[in-house]
Amino acid sequence: MKYNAMVGQSGGPTAAINATLAGVIRGAFANDEIDKIYGLQHGAEGLINKKFTLLNDVFKTDEDLTLLELTPAAALGSCRLKLPKYEEKPETYTDIFATLAEMNVKYFFYIGGNDSMDMVHKLSSYAAKVNSDIRFVGVPKTVDNDLMGTDHTPGYGSAAKYVATTLQEIVRDCAVYTTKAVTIVEVMGRDAGWLTASAALPRLIGTGAPDLVYMPEVDFNLEEFYEDVEKEFAIKPNLTIAVCEGIRFADGTYVGEGAQSGVRDTFGHKYLSGTAKYLTELVKEKFGCKVRAVDLNLPQRCAAHIGSLTDIEESVALGKSAVGFAVSGKTGITMAYKRISTEPYKIEIGCEDVANVANKVYEVPRKFINERGNNVTDECLKHIAPLIQGETKVVYEKGMPVHFVIPK
C-alpha cells in the first residue's frame, strides 16, 4: 500500500528554502512508497486550518522544479506559529493527527529554523506517545547558520555569497573619495555572527573586504571600537565596517538598543534605527567625519539572483535525502550536513535526533575570531569559503530572473 507525504515551510525566508522543497518533491515523486505529496499553505497555519495544495498537480515538468530551486522565500508560504505544548492544548494534536490519518499521510517534512525543529520534536513525541507510524522529519534552513547538529544550514551559503559580493561592491563604492568617511554595514544575525563573518570573504581574492568586522560572540566595547577606527584612519581615509545586528555590550544589552532613545521627528514620532545607524551617529560625533549606515535588510536573505550553486545543490540533495530517511523509518530527526573535509571540500548527509538540536544556538567558534575581536581569522574564511562556490544558472525573461509561483 502507498502512503502520502506532506511538506511545509516555516520561519524567515531564504534563497534556498525552495530548493529544499524541490528536493523533497523530487524525492517524493521518485519514491515508489509515496503516492501524493501535499504542501502545507503557510506551514503550521495550514496544518491547523487544513489548507493544503496537491503538489503533484502543480509540478508537471522538471523545468518547474528547477525554477522553484531558483525562487527565493517560501513558495508554500510561511508562518511564525509555534505549536502549543501537548499538555496545554491536547486537542490541537488529536486534530492534527486525525487530519493526517484522513489524508493517509505517513511522511511529514517540515523545513525551517529553530521553532520548526521544535514543532517536529513535539509532533514526533506525540506520535511515539500514541503509537502513530507517521514519520516526522525536519529539514533545517536559516541564513543565520546558527542551528546545532549540522555543519552549516541551507540558505547560509547563498546569503553569504550575497553579503560577500555586496560588501566588495560597497568597499569599491566607498573607496572613490579622498574624504575621511566611515560606512557601517549591518548584517543579519540575532545570536550568531556567521553571516557577518562572510562579509570578510572578499579578502580571499585580495581586496574589497571590510576593514573591521564585529560579531555577537565577542562583547562589544565602545572604547576599543573607537581605538580600532582611529588605527584604521591612520592607514586610509575611507573605512568600511561590518557589524552584526546582534552585537551586545558586556552587560548583555544590544548595541542597537541605544538608538531607540534617540531623535524624534517633527510629528513627534520616535525615530527608530538599527545597530549600524547608531554606531555611525557615535562615529560622527567622535571623529567629525562623514558617515553612512547601510542595512542589508531583506535582500540578504532572498537574493536568489546571486545564489551559491553549492548551497542550492546541497539544499536539493538534503530535501531528497529527507524523503529517503523517512521512508526507511526515521522519525523525530532533523537532516544534517556532516563535513568530511574542507580541502578538498566534502560533506555527507546525515541526521540528528531533533531533541538534541531544537532551541540551541550554534555560535561562531572563538578561534574563528581574532584576538582583538574586531575581525575574522583566515581559518574562518577557509571554513566558510566552500559554501559560496559556484553560481546558479538563473533563468531570465525580459531581463529579470524568473520565479516559480505556486498558485493557491
Next chain:
Amino acid sequence: MKYNAMVGQSGGPTAAINATLAGVIRGAFANDEIDKIYGLQHGAEGLINKKFTLLNDVFKTDEDLTLLELTPAAALGSCRLKLPKYEEKPETYTDIFATLAEMNVKYFFYIGGNDSMDMVHKLSSYAAKVNSDIRFVGVPKTVDNDLMGTDHTPGYGSAAKYVATTLQEIVRDCAVYTTKAVTIVEVMGRDAGWLTASAALPRLIGTGAPDLVYMPEVDFNLEEFYEDVEKEFAIKPNLTIAVCEGIRFADGTYVGEGAQSGVRDTFGHKYLSGTAKYLTELVKEKFGCKVRAVDLNLPQRCAAHIGSLTDIEESVALGKSAVGFAVSGKTGITMAYKRISTEPYKIEIGCEDVANVANKVYEVPRKFINERGNNVTDECLKHIAPLIQGETKVVYEKGMPVHFVIPK
C-alpha cells in the same frame, strides 16, 4: 604630431562608470592621433593637485579592460569638487591649462553627472576664451537617469536591473506570511523617479512587482496615500510599496525631511534618507500593522554583479565614441544616446552642447505615471525595459566577482 588624452571620473559611483572609462581607454588606444592617456586621480582633485596615472602602463591586456568594465564605482577615484567660476578664481584655470599644455593633452574626457557637465562647460568656455585647442568632452553617468539631452544615462540600466530584481525578491519575501504587513522600499532619486519606476518592471513578467510606486514628479499627499494603502489591504494582507527618496509634499518639503538632520552636501543638496522609515512609522500608527522599511542604499548604485549587458555595452560604446568625437574636433559637448525606436530597441550615439544640459533635470514624463500618481504606466515600463536587457558575463574567483583595481 600626436597628442595625449586625459580622462577623469566624478560624482557618485555607478556600475557602468568604469565601462565608459574602459570605452574611452579603448578608443584612445585605437586612435592614431593619441599617444598617451592619463587618468585623473579623483577627478577634479587630481586635475588641481596634479595627480595622474598613466593608463597605458596599467592596462596591458584586453582582459584587464574587460574586468574594468565589470567593476563597479569609479576606478580612478571620484570627487565632489566643484570648479570655481572663472571670475571668482581665474588662477585655477590658468593653472589647469598650464598643466594640460605641459602634458601635451589635447583631449580631455570627464565622466560624471550634472556637476561634471558643469565643469566641462566651464573648461570648454575658458578654452574658447583663450583660444586653446584642447577639446573637452563630457560623458554622462548617473543611476538617477535625470540628465537632459540623452535618452538615458549610462549606469541607469544596471541600477534599474538591480532594483527590479531586488524588488521582485522582496515581494516574494513579504508574501510568505498571512499577517497584515506593509514593506516600504526606498529607492534613490533626489529629483527624478526614474530608478523608482524600475521597481515596477517585474510586472512585465507577471508577478512580483510592488503594489504602489511613488515618485517626486507628483506631489505626495498623505491622505491619498492612506487611501491607497487601505484599498490594497482590501485585496491582500501583505503590501510592498516603492518610494523615491525625493518625494515631496505639495509645499515642496521632502517627505523624509521630518526624520532628518537637514545636512547638505558640498553642492548644497540636501541629504535624503529615511523617507521609507518615516512612512512606515505613519502606516504603523494609522493601520496598526507590522511594517518594515528597506533602504536600497549604496548597493543599488554599485551592484555590478547584476549589471545590464545593454547598459554596459552601450557605456563602453559611448566612451569609445567620445574619443572619436573629440579627435574630429568637437568640444564643449556631452555624449548622448538618441533613441531611434523602442520596439525593436535601437539607439544612436550623438552629442549635445554641454551648455544646454548642465544643471537641468530630466524628470519622468507625467504620461509615464498613472492618473492617481501611485504607480507607473505600461508605457513607462515599455520605455525602460530595453535598458535592463541581457546579463554581463561576471568573472568569478573563489566564488566572488573579480574587479579590476587601478594601483595608485
